[in-house]
Amino acid sequence: MKPPPPTSRLVLVSCVLTLAAVGLMVWSLLDPRPVPVVAAMSIGQGLGTASLGAFLYAVGADLRSRYVRARAERESARPRPP
Amino acid sequence: MTVQSSPLAVVALACAALSAAIIVGYLILRPPLGPSSRIWLLFGLGVFPIGVAFAGNIQGFEATKERQFCGSCHVMIPHASDSNSITSVSLSSRHARNKLFGNENCYSCHADYGMFGTIVTKLGGMRHVWLYYTEYRNVPIEEAKTTIHLLKPYPNDNCMQCHSTEGKLWLEVPDHKASLGDVRQGRVSCASAGCHGYAHPNFRPPGEAPAEPAVHPAPTDSSKTDAGSAP
Incomplete structure (x- = not known):
């Protein structure tokens, strides 16, 4: 089985982190006691920020690799001087 | 909420x-x-x-402003229950029946006054959570009634957010007039045994033996007495 590219893995991690963050925040909404509220506002927001950062990094890395690949293809398609 | x-x-x-x-x-x-x-x-x-x-x-x-939130730590149950009680005559309960305080009476009275009062209060709340989970989590309620106390004396400034000590009705009370300077300077506590009594029936300052709660007579008409103005 072909391993997923690094950006896809990063997006996957980002998805899992976001689900955990949103879960903590929803827990604090449904059960507003000290521990859920503190957990949502600290761990939840930390995970959410980290996941968004990971996603943006993955998108940036993906765009960059596409750009590099496209440039390499353009250069290879250009006729070489005799 | x-x-x-x-x-x-x-x-x-x-x-x-x-x-x-x-x-x-x-x-x-x-x-x-x-x-x-x-x-x-x-x-x-x-x-x-x-x-x-x-x-x-x-x-x-x-949510952190609500009485239900404060009462979710078991050591606060006696205080929250007293506030909830419609028959209690403690200061906290009387304020809870005031629609201006209502379900947020814990926060309204314990929140520090001033520009950064909310932030200071939230930081203090974090300290309470920490102490609860590190020291008081397994303390029985009966023991908590006598061992838990305020970190520092309750500041009159918090009372004076509403009871400005400038109102005519307030100044007409002879005891208020006599102790005006002491009250404003915080040398005499509004919520002390000699004045309006402790805010919570179970609360006593460290070293003071538990005594009978409530120094005020029960109000006869709560809509007039409890929802009234704060001179």
């Missing part, structure tokens, strides 16, 4: 549901990271979670 009664909570839950739906959809379908999936993921991983955090934070801060 329950989830049903708060539009912010509904917004937060809706954002959470949308975010989860997008993420689960992505995890099931696993499309390649193209322009369309990037936009969808931006909503699922960015926009909607930020919505949950924004609405959830405000809702969380509002």
Whole structure:
């Protein structure tokens, strides 16, 4: 089985982190006691920020690799001087 | 404030549901990271979670003001129950029956006054949570009644947020007039045994033996007595 590219893995991690963050925040909404509220506002927001950062990094890395690949293809398609 | 009664909570839950739906959809379908999936993921991983955090934070801060929140630590149950009681004549209960305080009477009275009062109060609350989970979690309620006490004397400034000590009615009380300077300077506590009594029936300063609660007679007409002005 072909391993997923690094950006896809990063997006996957980002998805899992976001689900955990949103879960903590929803827990604090449904059960507003000290521990859920503190957990949502600290761990939840930390995970959410980290996941968004990971996603943006993955998108940036993906765009960059596409750009590099496209440039390499353009250069290879250009006729070489005799 | 329950989830049903708060539009912010509904917004937060809706954002959470949308975010989860997008993420689960992505995890099931696993499309390649193209322009369309990037936009969808931006909503699922960015926009909607930020919505949950924004609405959830405000809702969380509002929830921390409620008496139910304070009473969720078992050592606070006697205080919260007394505030809830419609027959109690303690200061805390009388204020809880005042519609200006209502369900947020713990926060209204214990929140520090001043520009950074809210922040200082929240930091103090974090300290309470820490102490509860490190020291008081397994303390029986009966023991907590006599061992838990305020870190510092209750400041009159908190009473004076409403009872400014400038009102005509307030100044007409001979004891107020006689102790005006001491009250304003904090040398005499409004919530002391010699004045209005302790705010909570179970509370006593460290070293003082428990005594009978309530120094005030029960109000005969709560709508007039408890929802009145604060001179």
